[in-house]
Amino acid sequence: MSVSIITLIVLGIAVLGFFLGRQRALSLSASSGKRLHSLPGYYGQMVFLFAAVPALLLMTAWLFMQPILIEGRISANIPDSVIPEGGARSLVMADVRRIAGGLDALIADSGMTETALDQMRADETDVRSQLGNVGVALGSDVPVQVFEAAKEYRASSKTGSLLMSIAVLAVCGLFAAWSLLRISPDQRARNVSEGFVLALLVGASLVAILTTVGIVTSLLFETFHFFKLYPAREFFFSTVWNPQFRGGSELGILPLLWGTLYVSFIALLLAVPVGLMIAIYLAEYASKAMRSVAKPAIEVLAGIPTIVYGLFALITVGPFLRDWLAQPMGLGNSSSSVLTAGLVMGIMLIPFVSSLSDDIINAVPQSMRDGSFGLGATKSETIRQVILPAALPGVVGAVLLAASRAIGETMIVVMGAGAAAKLGLNPFEAMTTVTVKIVSQLTGDTEFASPETLVAFALGLTLFVFTLGLNVLALYIVRKYREQYE
Amino acid sequence: ARDQIQIAGSSTVLPYAAIVAEAFGENFDFPTPVVESGGSGAGRKKLCEGVGENTIDIANSSSRIKQSDIDLCASNGVTEIQEVRIGYDGIVFASDINGATFAFTPADWYNALAAKVVKDGVLVDNMNKTWKDVNPDLPDQDILAFIPGTKHGTREVFDEKVIHAGCEATGAEELYKAAGDEKAKGCNALRTDGASIDIDGDYTETLARIDANKNGIGVFGLSFYQNNTDKLVVATMDGVVPSVETIASGEYPVSRPLYFYVKNAHLGVIPGLQEYIEFFVSDEIAGPDGPLSEYGLVSDPELAATQEAVANRTPMGPLN
Amino acid sequence: MTDATANSTGGTPGRNAGSLFDKDPRTRKRNAAETRFRMMGLAAVIFGVLCLVGLLGSIISNGVSAFSQTFIIVDVFLDPAKLDKDGDRDPDKIAKVTTFGYAPLIATAMEQAMEQANISIEGLGKKDAAELVSKEAPAQLRNYVLNNIDEIGETVRFKVLASGRIDGYYKGRVTMASAELDRNVSPAQLQLADQLKAAGLLSTGFNWQFFTAPDASDTRPEAAGLGVAILGSLYMMIIVLVLALPLGVAASVYLEEFAPQNWLTDAIEVNIANLAAVPSIVFGILGLAIFINMAGLPQSAPIVGGLVLTLMTLPTIIIATRAALKAVPPSIRDAALGVGASKMQSVFHHVLPLAAPGILTGTIIGLAQALGETAPLLLIGMVAFVREFPDGPPDGFFDPASALPVQVYNWTQRGDPAFVERASGAIIVLLIFLVCMNALAIVLRRRFERRW
Amino acid sequence: MNDMSRLERTVGTKNIKMECRDCQVYYGDTHAIKDVNVDIEDKTVTAFIGPSGCGKSTFLRCLNRMNDTISVARVEGQFKLDGEDIYDRRVDPVQLRAKVGMVFQKPNPFPKSIYDNVAYGPRIHGLARNKAELDDIVEQALRRGALWNEVKDRLDAPGTGLSGGQQQRLCIARAVATEPEVLLMDEPCSALDPIATAQVEELIDELRQSYSVVIVTHSMQQAARVSQKTAFFHLGNLVEFGETGQIFTNPVDPRTESYITGRIG
């Protein structure tokens, strides 16, 4: 039985269990005259969960373990002699798996019988061409031992699947029956099912933690390597970023960090006021029709690939700023500049601020507005002094999200601000950011185990810690100014 | 089980690899290989991650593999690697088609872009503003060069074959060495006042920048230039016009070999792998009249040796 | 006290005791401020819309041409001397003839076509004429022959792609002047194209292949399509939607409604906000380490891409959802609890529906971001040249595939300028994709939106 | 106190402050106010009474155009303040509302500190020249709202953390602080205990010296105590309008009579 069929059967049993459980709860309550503790549906849900969850968990575990166990056993049986020099057992096992799969196809396509297969021998038949005929390509001819291993693999897998089907269905049935029998009117079915949901919710929020753990661990190892090759003091305190191919690079993070902050700052300087004003206008002033058009339209800005923004910065905004601002003011003649990248990125970030804030502003209860209007406040006074403070936590969340995006953005900076790491104040100069350098060092030509490549990991980890600090600060500030309505 | 070839690595080699993969898919019963880009370094790292189905089979590289990569490979059980040189990549200097034309020497480039230049026998900060300042024969045009960022292998070639050569030619190398800089590292220091701009992106970005700054001069691959002759005018180097022929003959100085590296352990396991590499280096494809050459790859004069090595699955020896 | 009130009324500047119709200076000032504020809002909206219109305008003006394509009609004689030297029609032997062997047939066919249509152009050789036809054509021929072996020896009419430059000529990208300078096309070839067009052998039509064909190499921009990329993006978005939305909402509900107020909750909260600031490429590093190296999932597969993008989108959805949940007034929760609803019921019956608009907004923005992201895919091998179509789901989730932003990214890097138009076309498709995806969310959001 | 207010009733000038003619209000299709004509006199307390849902709040909201904020609401008829049509195009509702203040039926303090809640109106109308003056205004308003003693130590605490009655008094204080010419109060004492109610009633009486006050109440006694004029609404109609004494002792309409002689709350 295939996995999907088993899943379907388990779900079928679970759904059946749902109805039976509900039915049983109802009839028990009717016969005993006791009121049910929970809605009948909850008893059904409970049976459903008991039937489906353990069985599916078991199946997942089995699917995970079975190949490991079988392969362990079979690969131990393959003699070293058939493993080509420089090759690996795991590759031979890949062949085994491919042949085993091919044999299935062979039986399905060419109508070969199981017995014929049993007698088939690799040194007598041309397995490679036979399998080739059914669309399973092999890299080379098949040694006898490998072919036998493949047959055994196939057999074991089959037995394994059979056992699994039985075990899974048994668990499913047993748990379903047990939970069905356990039903009684005072059983707290709702609590059971809600407890289960709560566990799911907890699990979901753990994903975020696991992601962080994953990120930190995947960065930490290589970062460690980097610091073995390159002095940490230099990395953190040097003001020069100048990687070289043949070593001798100067890899100070400060100019990159500065560029990141500068570009993000300019981007937010555009995105936050504009985004907030859009949110306010759409939530408080605009007609329904306008809102329903403008809001999704502006959201499209968030979906335009950043490469388009990059080209826009490179071709339109950069030269424009250079010709109309930088050169007349004598501030330089670079067409890529912090300002270019910041402004264009700001445009991209507008929907992050506007759409999220708009929803939050819209959620402030009407009675707040009434209270303010009743005192003779104008709409703008109401918005600035009552609604925005009430919506502040959400708005701050939106701004933080926008800031986060700004920090993480690559393409716009590459094309708009250039790739030169510089510590400077002039917004018309080219600069670059941490993220850009992570990408470029990681995807470059340099050898992997050199500090020039590994620095990407150190940059990533440093940025991670840095933004963590900023976020802690933000949380602290939001906590302090948080206001709850009603 | 995986049944298509997985290739990763250099974005310089990518177009050639894609041409071959496409033709391979059309003419063989094997599926078309998947060719990732992501940089030579990353490709070699992936190649060396180990042996097995979820590791790649071939790494494209625009520079030669490094000892540290080989060590990494060895430590992950990847002991046999085939090195296949597919040809040469010419590196050209080009500017806007409507602008002036240039005839450069490496010394011009050194004097234009280096941080310090020789003046009256001593090294001084580079104050040259226009190309004319650098060399009276060049047009009176502001110096603005778009050169590959430090992530690119092209930059290495540029540093070595243009800047360093210029350093030597202008006598700056001597001065550096005299000042105690054994390897004349100072030669590679470029000015940071905006006359030289690093491009971390690709040639299309350089082209777009020249579009936005008409007096900029960019560094391109030969094939890229050949596809955009209506927008760019190419400069000569030491009086030689870059072309497939002048590069193959060695007249034009700025070029570099391109490679791919094959994980021998996957030969015979990944269907079509052997066929693919043989197809790649066959005369039909990589020869002087093949599609690769037509697209701008400089065909390797020693292709026959490569073909033989591939047929014999000869693993590469230690780096010399 | 009354007196004090009266005094302060009289004494306060700017207090209007007069007609409603005359505005005192202060009111006028406040009204001006109001108007200014309102205008600022309107200006902001207009600015946003203008940016959008500008960007869309440039994308569309660059990209619409990708949706049409020039074709050439040729009658090719399937020469047995070339295709089946032995004449025994053995499929295996015929299959040995590579596409290189088919190219001369097309050259000959072009020559004959010119003869028949009485076209002769000075300085135009046989090879030059053949260059009008895409390099994709031999493959098309070979496929046809292998499927119709008995037609060898006959003359078959093919509608083949014109080469990129010829196609560009009819889209205004290539002109006679530029052809002078272009080493890939000559004015003579363009003249030939014009004459073929006059003879009805060259035509321009809607480019269905753009949606169905896979990517093509740099030498055949005219054959490059988005088929694999569309499938790959679709698969990834399915995975992202199915995983990120429930996970994100569940996590937010837990954190906002159930989690005890303690340092652990704070840690999770900060942590999620921080994840939003992690550069997307770092998610790629994570994906490579966890999903490919540890879990052993295949390279270049939508499943890995989907998982990585899910992790990347989660913070956005969680932050938006939490903000929306926070905005639901506590009295609603009280009301539900007061009639004996459990916390879970109050959340799922009342709070979540009221927070739905915010949740949907977060989802829209998160998905938009995920749909357009390239950097994380770089490390898990999806930024690749992929020509094989993935299978149908769920098996196809594990097959190599590309994605729309990857295709855009790849095409913008190609040397041949014809790819610029393709890239813009791909962006248009991506945006259409996005709009379709959002339309549903927007409709839902409008249904849930209400003030209380 | 009762006697006193009776006495004063005759003292007030009989200037008409607000004049409403043929007023109609619709909520979508529901006709919530039908043909109402009411004159609100200056320096007078007018009470609106009537069964729940009869349209008192709706009508009250017409008087300072608060219905503008309800999208489904449509108002017709003539409303004049000092002889000027308040629904005239030229009228700025903001200016109107500064003159015609309002206390809402459901207490709706802002999510700000108690101080900021009260200082909000004076700030936007520029009633204080400096911080000291503002402090003074806030204190006076809170005193008049009979809340000062309870909150003087926690002016920085959020207004939303107060008890129901405290919130209601806060809203009264907030409205009083802006010194409107007409004060509309929608059941200002519904959540108040007798003592606080008495204080608010005293405040109303005090306000009447200079302004005009309209109060919606369900308590007949309260109407009788504080108002000089009473309007009785029923199902959207104004059934009877006249001197409070007359309405309570000698109603013309049988509906009025049956309402006020019903059980008394």
Added chain:
Amino acid sequence: MNDMSRLERTVGTKNIKMECRDCQVYYGDTHAIKDVNVDIEDKTVTAFIGPSGCGKSTFLRCLNRMNDTISVARVEGQFKLDGEDIYDRRVDPVQLRAKVGMVFQKPNPFPKSIYDNVAYGPRIHGLARNKAELDDIVEQALRRGALWNEVKDRLDAPGTGLSGGQQQRLCIARAVATEPEVLLMDEPCSALDPIATAQVEELIDELRQSYSVVIVTHSMQQAARVSQKTAFFHLGNLVEFGETGQIFTNPVDPRTESYITGRIG
């Protein structure tokens, strides 16, 4: 009516339904309820009276653990329902609240239709087997809440579009529909006109036949009319608790006396 309720007062069984001992509530640092001991009898109406802000709502919310939802609130002491500690770890507050229903001081209808507002409780408690039964329950509840006639034609209209008093009655109907054993009502009649008030009082009297009702009110008359027991709170303390008749005619504590003999609202 007054006489009647006096009469019935002696009829009720004297079972103790809820027992509260040494109760303390803190909001952060504020000590809002101090050492309160109250027994709530079955089939009895208990009235909580006291000045605004004295802690009536706070104490009421303790009785069905609604204070759990205020993060700064901390409750101490013993609260027993039918002899079982309701703050016990094993107690499911949900089940408790299904038994001890609540009407809040500020009307808080769900932003749903009127029908769904009332049907919500019965739905989650599974009180109706089918649509017809549910319709019936909703109708009965709305009738008992004295709202049926006003809304029967617009059951699908949103509950938030009702007048203040209608919303309050809607919330009463919503609470009644779930048939709690104890019903806590925080000023249920504050926004109601006399007639509606009378109807709600009738309802309370009717509920008393089977359940126990706790009502917070500012109207002494109302307390006297509907309750059998009265508790007087002052500044967080329970000053006096006893038979309503005794409290109103013969209060022991001088504070009680001064409160109930103050001006009557």
